[in-house]
Amino acid sequence: MPRIRVHDARHTFASIALGQGVPVTEVSAMLGHANAAITMALYAHFIPGNENRPSEAVAAAIYGDQ
Numbered sequence: 804m805p806r807i808r809v810h811d812a813r814h815t816f817a818s819i820a821l822g823q824g825v826p827v828t829e830v831s832a833m834l835g836h837a838n839a840a841i842t843m844a845l846y847a848h849f850i851p852g853n854e855n856r857p858s859e860a861v862a863a864a865i866y867g868d869q
Contacts, residue, residue, distance in 0.1 A: 817842070821849040 813834065820830045827850065831842035 817846050818849045821846050822851065824851065 817830055817834060820833075821827065827842050827846075828839045830846070831839040834842060836842050
């Protein structure tokens with residue numbers, strides 16, 4: 804078995820928790836980050852739906868709710 808560092812387990816926990824919809828504020832508190840912005844900077848790509856939000860927000864601003 805490969806060696807796993809404590810940091811690797813911490814990263815896995817955060818990735819899975821966010822991927823399963825646990826609010827970023829709760830994950831941030833569990834990790835001991837000073838604020839949720841730090842957690843978002845590191846793990847935003849694990850939050851479902853984040854990949855389309857920027858383009859959807861711009862499209863909504865341009866085209867409105869159709």
